[in-house]
Amino acid sequence: MIRKDIRSLSAYRVPGSDGMIKLDAMENPYPMPSALHQGWQDLLAEEGINRYPDADMAKLRGMIAELDGLEADQVLLGNGSDEIIQMLLMAADPGACAVPTPTFVMYELISRWVKRPVVTVRLDAEFQLDAQSLLRTCGREKAAIIFLACPNNPTGNMWPAETVRAITEGFRGLVVIDEAYRPFADRTHTNLIAPNVLVLRTFSKMGWAGLRLGYVLGDAGTISELNKVRLPYNINALTQASARFLLRHLKLFSTQCQRIVDERERIFEQLETIDGVRPYPSQANFILLRVRDANGMFDWLKMQHILVKNMHQAGGNLAGCLRLTVGTPEENDALLSAIREGVI
Template identity: 45%
Template structure:
């Protein structure tokens, strides 16, 4: 049976104009394009996790076990009892839920750019207006521009990724505080601090939450080492978190997600060890890039490094031809012209990445590319 093409008009015009999020195939490649923890669990932990997941009641909806995960996360992250906590199927779902909960007519979401693309995507999907404020040329917060935008637009949601993606840097605390204060001065609106890359960063905003009741903080277990499990959490003032909880779908976190996350938190020392290795490898990758005339690497506090090269598309293609998959981010924003993003891999993966880049980036950057 065929249907008339006009059936597509059932969908909103803005949805018809969108592009779906596409994940490129990584089969056969060294996968360094998605900021994943590159380490698998040791064999004995794999066996223990497999046995444990095998006992999970897949025939039942998630039940009280989710509250065990709440408590385990509170203990792990030292979340005070008076703060609210809500779980999401990754941080992405939490951003979506915030947009749903705050999408009053005329509501604005605001974020620095370049930044995590899902802030804008979910805002627009729920009918919110999105306002992006460019970073400086060195990918720092433009404090004056951010404060002016907050005053002009009165955003319902102001996102600050700490560290930022894809630039990987931690912004200046004074600049961050100026934005947080500007939102508070408006008398309405939330600041959402996204600490997805916290395992690799030297600073956190967490200890400031108690004195900043309009600030919510998001984290995820994806970068912790569980990207495939899809589990994010958000904390903040209990009555604010309660409003997000109201729009959370029932059973959004599966029994397998819950059990795998509990297992990981019980073995947090293993994931902490992996994070330390990743941080050491990041410094080794940064040191190697500093010797390459055709590369300008920017400071990183995440498990990725942003690098400006003479030809981002050419560098991406050449690495792919050598069996290494990275991310060409040059088209995401004008400030990212000729930039690629490298994930920090295992020592062996980084050896291959460094060797290939050293061969490709031997010629100095042209002045207009630096």
């Protein structure tokens, strides 16, 4: 009835977080600014949900394109960037999906759903990527698509510009540069956009995770091919209306993101002063932390009602690691004192 390989998978599990300080999912901890509430609610009330939503979304795509000085036909929208990863893996030429490891798990998971082989190239002990080794693997294994998360999840680091350039210049298949953490990073790769090079983004980390809106920027010809595997009404009417409204107030969200970056730097410096823990530099809204006993620290933090992501089970060079999402200053202070108390 159901494919054997699907039956052998586990469903994506989201842990319960009631009553916890939630620092496990790279969300923006700040709610929507109250100055926007009334205008937003009025707008949603006017939205005609008896009708299917706008399928083409030209206006919204235009507004998003403008943020990067691009055109509306260079933007494709997805129900979260997860959905765009799925579209890319369905539409790319036959051949393997190549990813560094560790990286964002959905590239591999969705590849399995669509029966696409996956090849991985290990990051070194400092989580650096060897571009030549990735390119050799792609050639040997006949890869058709590469995903490069910049900054990478869960390690938080950005690949050097030369590394990304070497990969885009040395690979003929699709190269997807995933900039999910763009609001917290110091550079973008939109200058590399070409018929086979795309830049993937999401509004999730900026404060709209609940809306589910991601997008990919690319060459207009490639975007129009990818659009053929997009479900007709993939972005619901309330998300579309909210995004058009919120994009006019983007500055408020950028300010929140800057606060998150400042807090990230503060936490990093504090973590560096604690014996027995090693934080890795990050350009995202989270910090990867190495501790002597990751399971013990994870359980201890949970007892203190703080939920972080335990990366230890992933094994390899993530053994001993936890991923901490940056929260509000108060949440971060609670996290730091709990780590100080719990460290062995």
